[in-house]
Amino acid sequence: MSRRRHSDSENEGSQPHKRRRTSEPIEIEDRLESLICRVGEKSTSSLESNLEGLAGVLEADLPNYKNKILRILCSVARLLPEKLTVYTTLVGLLNARNYNFGGEFVEAMIRQLKETLKNNLYNEAVYLVRFLSDLVNCHVIAAPSMVAMFENFISVTQEEDVPQVRSDWFVYMVLSCLPWVGKELYEKKDAEMDRLFSQIEGYLKGRVKAHAPMLQVWTAEKPHPQEEYLDCLWAQIQKLKKDRWQERHILRPYIAFDSVLCEALQHNLPPFTPPGHMPDAQYPMPRVVFRMFDYTDAPEGPVMPGSHSVERFVIEENLHCIIQTHWKERKTCAAQLLSYPGKNKIPLNYHIVEVIFGELFQLPTPPHIDVMYTTLLIELCKLQPGSLPQVLAQATEMLYMRLDTMNTSCIDRLINWFSHHLSNFQFRWSWDDWSDCLTVDPEKPKPKFVKEVLEKSMRLSYHQRMVDIVPATFAALIPAEPNFIYKYEDESASSLPGYPASITVGNAIKNRATNEEILAILKEVPNPNQEDDDDEGESFNPLKIDVFLQTLLHLAAKSFSHSFSALGKFHEILKALTERDEGKLHILKVVYEVWRNHPQMIAVLVDKMIRTQIVDCAAVANWLFSQDMAHEFTRLFVWEILHSTIRKMNKHVQKIQQELEEAKDKLEKQQHKRQKDSGDEEDMDKNSEDEEGQLEEQIERLQEKVESAQSEQKNLFLVIFQRFIMLLTEHLVRCETGSVEISTPWYKNCIERLQQVFLMHHVTIQQYMGTLENLLFTAELDPHILAVYQQFCALQL
Amino acid sequence: MRTQMTEGLDIEGYYYNAARCLCLQGNRYDQEKLLKQSHTLYVGNLSFYSTEDQVHEIFSKSGDVKRIVIGLDKVKKTACGFCFVEYYTRTGAENAMRFINGTRLDDRIIRTDWDAGFKEGRQYGRGKSGGQVRDEYRQDYDPARGGYGKLAQQHRPTEARNSF
Numbered sequence: 026m027s028r029r030r031h032s033d034s035e036n037e038g039s040q041p042h043k044r045r046r047t048s049e050p051i052e053i054e055d056r057l058e059s060l061i062c063r064v065g066e067k068s069t070s071s072l073e074s075n076l077e078g079l080a081g082v083l084e085a086d087l088p089n090y091k092n093k094i095l096r097i098l099c100s101v102a103r104l105l106p107e108k109l110t111v112y113t114t115l116v117g118l119l120n121a122r123n124y125n126f127g128g129e130f131v132e133a134m135i136r137q138l139k140e141t142l143k144n145n146l147y148n149e150a151v152y153l154v155r156f157l158s159d160l161v162n163c164h165v166i167a168a169p170s171m172v173a174m175f176e177n178f179i180s181v182t183q184e185e186d187v188p189q190v191r192s193d194w195f196v197y198m199v200l201s202c203l204p205w206v207g208k209e210l211y212e213k214k215d216a217e218m219d220r221l222f223s224q225i226e227g228y229l230k231g232r233v234k235a236h237a238p239m240l241q242v243w244t245a246e247k248p249h250p251q252e253e254y255l256d257c258l259w260a261q262i263q264k265l266k267k268d269r270w271q272e273r274h275i276l277r278p279y280i281a282f283d284s285v286l287c288e289a290l291q292h293n294l295p296p297f298t299p300p301g302h303m304p305d306a307q308y309p310m311p312r313v314v315f316r317m318f319d320y321t322d323a324p325e326g327p328v329m330p331g332s333h334s335v336e337r338f339v340i341e342e343n344l345h346c347i348i349q350t351h352w353k354e355r356k357t358c359a360a361q362l363l364s365y366p367g368k369n370k371i372p373l374n375y376h377i378v379e380v381i382f383g384e385l386f387q388l389p390t391p392p393h394i395d396v397m398y399t400t401l402l403i404e405l406c407k408l409q410p411g412s413l414p415q416v417l418a419q420a421t422e423m424l425y426m427r428l429d430t431m432n433t434s435c436i437d438r439l440i441n442w443f444s445h446h447l448s449n450f451q452f453r454w455s456w457d458d459w460s461d462c463l464t465v466d467p468e469k470p471k472p473k474f475v476k477e478v479l480e481k482s483m484r485l486s487y488h489q490r491m492v493d494i495v496p497a498t499f500a501a502l503i504p505a506e507p508n509f510i511y512k513y514e515d516e517s518a519s520s521l522p523g524y525p526a527s528i529t530v531g532n533a534i535k536n537r538a539t540n541e542e543i544l545a546i547l548k549e550v551p552n553p554n555q556e557d558d559d560d561e562g563e564s565f566n567p568l569k570i571d572v573f574l575q576t577l578l579h580l581a582a583k584s585f586s587h588s589f590s591a592l593g594k595f596h597e598i599l600k601a602l603t604e605r606d607e608g609k610l611h612i613l614k615v616v617y618e619v620w621r622n623h624p625q626m627i628a629v630l631v632d633k634m635i636r637t638q639i640v641d642c643a644a645v646a647n648w649l650f651s652q653d654m655a656h657e658f659t660r661l662f663v664w665e666i667l668h669s670t671i672r673k674m675n676k677h678v679q680k681i682q683q684e685l686e687e688a689k690d691k692l693e694k695q696q697h698k699r700q701k702d703s704g705d706e707e708d709m710d711k712n713s714e715d716e717e718g719q720l721e722e723q724i725e726r727l728q729e730k731v732e733s734a735q736s737e738q739k740n741l742f743l744v745i746f747q748r749f750i751m752l753l754t755e756h757l758v759r760c761e762t763g764s765v766e767i768s769t770p771w772y773k774n775c776i777e778r779l780q781q782v783f784l785m786h787h788v789t790i791q792q793y794m795g796t797l798e799n800l801l802f803t804a805e806l807d808p809h810i811l812a813v814y815q816q817f818c819a820l821q822l
Numbered sequence: 823m824r825t826q827m828t829e830g831l832d833i834e835g836y837y838y839n840a841a842r843c844l845c846l847q848g849n850r851y852d853q854e855k856l857l858k859q860s861h862t863l864y865v866g867n868l869s870f871y872s873t874e875d876q877v878h879e880i881f882s883k884s885g886d887v888k889r890i891v892i893g894l895d896k897v898k899k900t901a902c903g904f905c906f907v908e909y910y911t912r913t914g915a916e917n918a919m920r921f922i923n924g925t926r927l928d929d930r931i932i933r934t935d936w937d938a939g940f941k942e943g944r945q946y947g948r949g950k951s952g953g954q955v956r957d958e959y960r961q962d963y964d965p966a967r968g969g970y971g972k973l974a975q976q977h978r979p980t981e982a983r984n985s986f
Contacts, residue, residue: 353920396883400921445883449926484879486928507875584874586890625875632886669886 054093061097065111073281080118095133106152107346114278117163121289127165131292142300145307151198158202161209163279164286168213170294175199179221181299182228190308200258204335208270229259235819240313240388245430249316257314265335274336276366315383323372344380352393359404374416386435389784399445428470433777444481452494468770477661480504484625507623509582512575523572526550531576540597565607574615585629592633599639609644624662631666635673642674642741650748659774674741675789678734685727692720739793746801749779757807783817856938861915862908864937869928869966870901880927881907885914891945897952903967906940
């Protein structure tokens with residue numbers, strides 16, 4: 026496993042193929058990096074003796090490798106936060122041996138902190154500040170100067186006209202250090218700390234928490250309230266304070282070295298003014314703490330720390346850090362999670378499963394790609410086959426039982442996780458335990474969940490497998506066989522108006538007729554929409570599309586590749602047929618009709634048609650919201666298509682924007698070059714002027730392209746939100762006039778899907794807030810719908 | 823030496839390391855370069871019955887899939903247990919190497935490896951009998967890959983003969 030990642034900045038673009046010169050300094054630097062990165066991992070010697078030894082080695086190397094050592098230590102402070110106390114101890118030992126080095130390290134850390142804040146790397150900044158605060162425990166930094174830094178951070182809460190997320194973050198940073206250093210700071214500076222506390226308390230009381238409902242995984246408060254993250258941390262710190270800062274979970278190697286460390290001279294932190302608010306700052310989003318277990322869930326063995334215990338915070342923090350560090354390498358990640366120090370005192374498997382699901386279900390989006398969590402859980406099951414699968418099964422059972430109040434976006438992720446997980450374990454599951462889902466309204470979350478799981482599971486296997494794995498009683502929930510439905514299948518369809526043409530077209534295609542010949546055939550297809558001959562030209566003829574597409578897709582139904590090939594081969598005809606919006610809408614309708622038992626195929630065909638510009642994104646949105654698709658509106662595949670469509674639109678805009686940026690850069694470089702070379706031969710000047718002219722033209726063209734793409738993107742969101750508003754308003758009005766309960770399964774799905782659009786594409790949507798507010802989300806809107814918009818705005822206030 | 827060659831690839835490939843001596847196109851340096859920029863993966867140890875649909879479903883979990891080419895027996899023109907998956911982005915392929923490689927499809931552990939890119943002709947097995955080379959010589963019985971290896975099949979008397 027390469028540790029090289031930490032010192033990526035050190036590899037100055039060296040060609041990896043060049044055989045490295047076996048010069049000593051580089052070898053020693055690598056060795057130092059390796060020694061430092063590996064300290065604290067499994068070893069035959071004790072951690073203390075390893076630290077002692079390493080401190081000696083580094084001290085000896087300081088004269089020649091001081092800068093390298095500084096850089097490595099700063100990197101591990103930033104990138105290996107789960108090993109915080111190991112490295113603070115190391116720095117403490119070095120400081121005891123070499124006061125100047127300690128001072129230089131602190132300065133380097135402050136520089137690094139400034140850099141991370143400047144670059145919106147807020148998570149890393151928290152780790153750095155935590156590191157500095159733990160250095161107080163190692164007698165490297167004087168407590169009063171740390172308190173002063175905290176005071177500066179908290180003074181941010183007094184700033185006016187700044188986003189709440191900014192001051193939130195500074196408060197979070199201070200509070201999250203206290204499990205490590207609260208005791209020491211209170212012992213040295215209790216009056217100042219008390220003042221700090223009351224300032225924080227006042228701030229927290231005045232915070233707006235409109236965003237919280239949008240981020241909660243469950244709408245129910247029981248069995249575990251999902252607290253807003255700052256509220257939870259505050260409760261945990263207050264409890265810790267009440268317990269007189271007695272905290273027994275954090276591994277503190279420096280305690281063993283107390284006699285050495287307390288002899289060391291401490292440094293004062295330079296006064297640190299938090300950088301001011303910049304308009305382009307991207308502070309971390311607020312969070313809700315995910316809890317699914319408590320002490321009653323772990324049957325035997327160590328007890329799970331309570332939800333407001335600081336131990337719970339530290340454990341969760343450390344486990345999140347381990348995942349953050351090792352997510353790309355699942356075997357290492359699993360091993361690191363399972364070798365968490367102090368694991369014998371806690372029900373580690375439960376914590377791990379809770380933290381992993383917490384990330385998977387995190388709103389707006391998980392920190393890492395969904396599939397990582399699936400594979401990580403599989404690795405964990407492999408490493409702990411006697412215990413982890415049972416905890417995972419227990420968790421799955423609990424999640425199933427609470428589906429009724431689970432956020433729809435989270436249910437989506439649960440469906441994808443569970444089906445993928447099962448496919449790795451021969452789909453073995455105790456389905457009978459879930460037979461309660463068979464007796465309720467099939468639109469309710471539980472039966473819907475099982476249905477979607479079986480549909481996804483079928484995609485990873487085949488229809489008969491689904492029949493085999495579930496009890497016979499579940500037959501109604503098994504998906505249909507994914508077969509093509511051909512309207513013009515046989516003679517029983519001969520009365521249909523398109524039947525004769527379908528035969529002709531089919532033969533034409535099989536005999537490799539040219540596009541012209543086929544278009545000629547299609548011209549003869551009667552138009553059900555017009556009564557008599559239309560001399561003014563063709564009005565829209567849906568039957569043409571129907572006959573051609575049904576026949577073509579029928580011939581190509583064998584596989585995705587066959588269908589893609591068909592779309593490609595007859596692209597010209599398809600473009601002609603879908604020139605108008607009605608054509609685009611109708612082609613989507615036909616695709617659905619023929620493949621309605623194979624949603625996966627519908628999705629890939631729609632994707633292909635967008636990419637080859639047979640349909641556009643707005644057409645897809647309109648189709649999904651159309652009356653024809655109303656009966657499928659709560660099915661997962663509909664939303665997967667919609668989100669995929671939005672993503673394609675976003676990527677398209679980004680691509681053109683990037684082309685524009687590149688062209689601008691090129692022009693700039695060209696202009697610089699010309700200025701430098703000016704005065705040389707006239708010819709060269711003329712040539713470069715021409716080039717510049719061309720570039721300027723290109724930039725103008727790209728500029729137009731970007732504007733047009735952005736306009737299309739804005740229009741797409743307008744269409745989508747408009748349709749949501751129409752559907753929801755209709756429902757709300759109907760319920761009100763009929764005095765009927767609003768909250769039907771359909772309504773819950775629809776309103777949460779609206780939320781989902783905001784959350785999944787929040788970065789893009791931020792650009793269009795003004796338009797959305799002026800045109801759509803006005804004060805006249807039903808408060809239920811407006812609330813979603815307001816909660817979304819509250820996320821970055 | 824191996825670290826140098828795979829440095830930057832970041833994710834170890836199984837088949838690449840075994841097959842690199844067979845690389846026929848260009849010299850080794852070019853091959854390295856192609857792999858480091860590649861958006862295409864070779865996928866091995868598939869069941870003969872695994873479909874494009876299944877491959878698409880699982881590999882879509884790491885990114886948008888541009889194209890899948892199912893490997894075919896050169897003689898029979900039926901699936902013979904491998905395929906190529908091409909992504910629109912490098913990240914999609916990297917995440918597949920990280921999170922789909924070594925997990926199951928159709929109950930079999932599948933293996934992915936970087937590929938220099940699909941070219942016409944590469945969709946066919948290169949074993950003498952038309953399937954993959956590995957199915958020529960293996961001795962075990964694998965019902966999802968045509969039963970016994972081709973060589974072993976020749977030495978094995980058929981069921982029919984035995985029943986007399």
